Each structure stands twice: as structure tokens, then as C-alpha cells.
Amino acid sequence: MSDPFLYTYPSPLEGYENLPPLSDELNEDGKSLKNPETGVLSEAYQRFTSGITNGQRAGFDVHIYYHTRSAEQTEFARALWERVRREFPELRVYRFWDHPVGPHTLAMFEVNIFTPAQFGAFIPWLVINRGPLSALVHPNTEDGEDLRAHSQRATWLGERVPLDLGMLKKFDDKRRSEQGKDGSN
Numbered sequence: 712m713s714d715p716f717l718y719t720y721p722s723p724l725e726g727y728e729n730l731p732p733l734s735d736e737l738n739e740d741g742k743s744l745k746n747p748e749t750g751v752l753s754e755a756y757q758r759f760t761s762g763i764t765n766g767q768r769a770g771f772d773v774h775i776y777y778h779t780r781s782a783e784q785t786e787f788a789r790a791l792w793e794r795v796r797r798e799f800p801e802l803r804v805y806r807f808w809d810h811p812v813g814p815h816t817l818a819m820f821e822v823n824i825f826t827p828a829q830f831g832a833f834i835p836w837l838v839i840n841r842g843p844l845s846a847l848v849h850p851n852t853e854d855g856e857d858l859r860a861h862s863q864r865a866t867w868l869g870e871r872v873p874l875d876l877g878m879l880k881k882f883d884d885k886r887r888s889e890q891g892k893d894g895s896n
Contacts, residue, residue: 755827759827773822774849799822802825814874849866861876862874
């Protein structure tokens with residue numbers, strides 16, 4: 712029997728095996744379940760989950776797209792770009808592209824997020840303030856698989872924008888080939 716998934720996935724319960732069953736007790740709202748009280752917050756509040764870059768390279772990239780043939784979208788995108796730079800000076804914001812670049816088929820600007828706290832502040836803000844624009848949110852992973860980061864691991868705000876995934880596949884294949892030649896991983 713063939714694997715039904717394109718990628719492999721570790722069990723979500725890895726590291727949580729052989730624990731006592733969770734309670735079916737409900738909270739006061741009568742709908743949600745009570746979770747065990749451990750008194751400890753998840754490490755994910757301070758550090759991105761394993762597999763996501765935690766260092767000089769951003770943990771997440773956000774690409775905010777606009778249609779250049781729409782004067783309204785272009786104007787809104789430029790204003791949003793300026794607002795992000797002013798309100799979130801701790802984030803890395805790239806230049807305002809007026810044409811498609813790389814695998815991106817629309818003009819856009821990019822924002823890098825380095826910590827879970829920045830992600831928790833910026834993404835909800837962007838959900839409310841992105842207006843008519845779409846945004847791709849993708850992790851930068853330790854394995855460096857750009858194709859998977861921009862597809863299977865991507866999250867979209869607004870309408871999904873087609874990407875040139877073939878370009879990313881070629882980039883990943885080239886990187887793997889070069890790593891194989893010098894013996895590095």
C-alpha cells in the first residue's frame with residue numbers, strides 16, 4: 712500500500728506516550744474540556760518549535776501581495792508597508808517590490824519574524840489590518856526545504872496567490888546536490 716501523504720510526519724504525540732488519559736470534564740461553559748494544570752507554559756511561547764529556525768535567519772517570512780494594475784491596492788500596500796515599518800521596527804522589512812520576484816507571481820513586500828512573541832503580535836495585527844491584500848506566512852526550517860515551506864507548511868491570509876513552485880523545487884534540488892558534493896548536511 713502506498714503512503715497517502717506527499718511528506719512524512721512524526722506522530723503529534725511523540726514524547727507524550729504512556730501518559731494517563733485526559734479527563735472528559737467540561738469547563739463552566741459546558742462545551743470546552745478542562746486541560747491538565749501543569750503550572751508550566753509551553754516552551755513554544757519563548758522559542759519556535761523544533762524544525763523552525765531559531766537564530767539569525769527569521770523563523771517566519773510573511774509575503775504581502777498586491778496587484779500592480781490596481782492603483783487602490785498599490786496605494787494600500789505602500790501605506791501598509793510604511794505602517795508596518797513604523798509600528799513594528801523590531802521586524803525586518805524588505806523593500807517594496809513593484810514586480811514579481813523569485814517564486815512570487817505578484818508584486819509584494821516581505822516581513823521577517825524572529826520570535827514567537829513577534830509572531831503573536833504581528834500576525835493578528837496583520838489579519839485585521841491587511842485590507843484587500845493577501846499574505847503568505849511560511850516557516851524557515853532547519854532542513855532548508857523551501858518548496859515544502861512555501862507549500863505544505865504555508866498559511867495564507869486572504870486569497871491564495873499562485874507561486875512558481877517549480878522554481879523552488881529546482882532551488883532545493885540544487886542545494887541538495889551541492890551538499891552531497893561537499894559532504895555537509
